[in-house]
Amino acid sequence: MDGIQQQHLPGVNFVPAAIAGLIWAYRFREGYEPEPVDPRDVPAALAAEDGWLWLHFSLTDRLARDWLSSFEDLPQEVRALFLAKDEPLGLHTIDHVIFGVIADFHSELGGESDHLGRLRFALNERLVISGRRHPLRSVEEIHRAVQKGLNLPAAGRLIETIIDRFCDSVARRVAGMTDELDTAEDRVVEDMAATERVRLIEVRRMTVRVHRQLSSLCHVLRDWEERSEEADKPALPIAAERLADRLESLDHDILTLQERAKLLQDEVGARLAEETNRSLRALSILTALLLPGSLVAGIFGMNTKDLPFLETEGGFWFAILIGAAATALFYWILRRVGAGLRI
Template sequence: MSLFPPQHARLPGDRFAPVAIPGLVWAYRFREGYAAETLDMAEIPAALAAEDGWLWLHFSLTDKLARTYIAGLTQLPEPARTLLVAGEEQLGLDTAEEAIFGVFADFAHDMDGPTQDVGRLRFALTERLVVSGRRHPLRSVEDIRRAVDKGLAVRDASGLIEAIIDRFCDAVARLAAEMTDELDRIEDHVVADLVASERARLAPVRRTSVRLHRQLASLANVFRDWEEREEQATSALRIDAGRLASRLESLDQDILGVQDRAKLLQDEVAARLADETNRSLRALSVMTALLLPGSLISGIFGMNVHGLPFTESPGGFWIVFAMGGGATALFYWILRRIGAGLRF
């Protein structure tokens, strides 16, 4: 039994209101020659039934009732609805019954602003309808929504998806530039032999670059594969897969360059820190060795036995002290001769 009455169900009385759509974050209607319109829930059933323009419905998929509602959208083919409500995380793009659906990557967005965490955008589109959903707010999707509010013209449903991917690419490009600048600063410190805190600064750069490389390479492969499919060529919907794949591959090369550079810097920082540690240990070893002759002599003359020399001499202490100092100086001379002098 369905959890919801029909979309056009009415409440008692002269006025009526459609049943609320659970999990709906926003709804827009696009018509040629008109600015994008924000739709209230009451306007969505009529807009779905209209023959002009197309709709964009965006859902929060953490709402179980929203997934149930999407599963009942007969405007979308069954495979598209299944992907939207499933917990699919693998990136991909597919088609069925003149509809395109898939899973793309996007940066997450929280209350404090954009983050570097990567989330998933699930979507399905026909010529008349785009249904998208996410489990966490996404940066590029939110940017496109704001741009639409400011008058961004979107040519059609597939153009909306292209715009979201382009915004994701823009965000990756900015992040790559930021990571490059951070590596420049770290490299300056490494060259200046100021490496104490650089390892902690390198770790997040390398971690982010590794994660982004995986996402970009996967997305580029998805679009290359889509470009070669025969069914995409016969579809009424068009996604410029070749252009998007080329841009993603170019960004992936930039991220790979950042990743390789971060790895080299990390290796150099590790080598310099290891060299500093070795110098410290070497100095400590030499200092310990220099104390051995004096310790040996003080140990001998510290024995509480009869027959120790200088016990009755007025200057015995200074004689033993001179012997310890002389032994230490002799031992240091020997270390210098064998190349193990006290050099830091």
């Protein structure tokens, strides 16, 4: 795995076999650097008496789902979580196993992605099993940190660290969206509103997506903290209250950005409507002023007997003069009745 040769853990009674869909496996022990575990050594690592194990799966692999569905160390309800199509955020416990779904941003080769995905997980004191359908940024960041020697003292700290990294990603996006709105506001003030519609739409779309995830995840952690005194609930060694406070603060920032983007959108819409009204007004005034001349031209264009100036020298210029006079008269009448002609 990952090109790293790892000496097999003792366990001669276990049959060497690859685990389909297993992206990586690490063993964490106090006082030691994280150890990448060969898939053939996973049973031996599970049987070891010290440390804990992290198994991370790709849930798009059918064989991985089959392996998880037959992993009897997890209760049936927990195994069903990894096989379900729906991925609602939540945090639950059964038979001293904590399991649930949390949000994270997708990880893209070209940089940060604005799409949000789900991480499914189950943990006890000795094991963390996680799975995803798409590479997730926070999980990938922690994986790289573990490769460099990051040692997590307890299984629950892994979930805490993932949520913290997700919060870091949201904070970076809040800063980026703030800059976007500052730029849009400057351009709106400079009367360049038409160019900012797409920028504001993207910011609002992003704030809506992130707000839903933050508020849901915050509710999950608050609810877990409120149930902390239940006798049958295993202790989760994560700072649930601290994480909930941080998520709530980020959600407040997101809501502030959302409201600010909405106000800017309303201003942009009002300015664009004003520009459209000015254009329509100018077109209406121009059309009205051309009507008298058009009427005169239409009359002289009729192919009827007794048409004036038909045989008169300079008749064309007389017709032009009448059309211009009619337009001038119409303009004078509009001014007299108080019609605003300013564009």
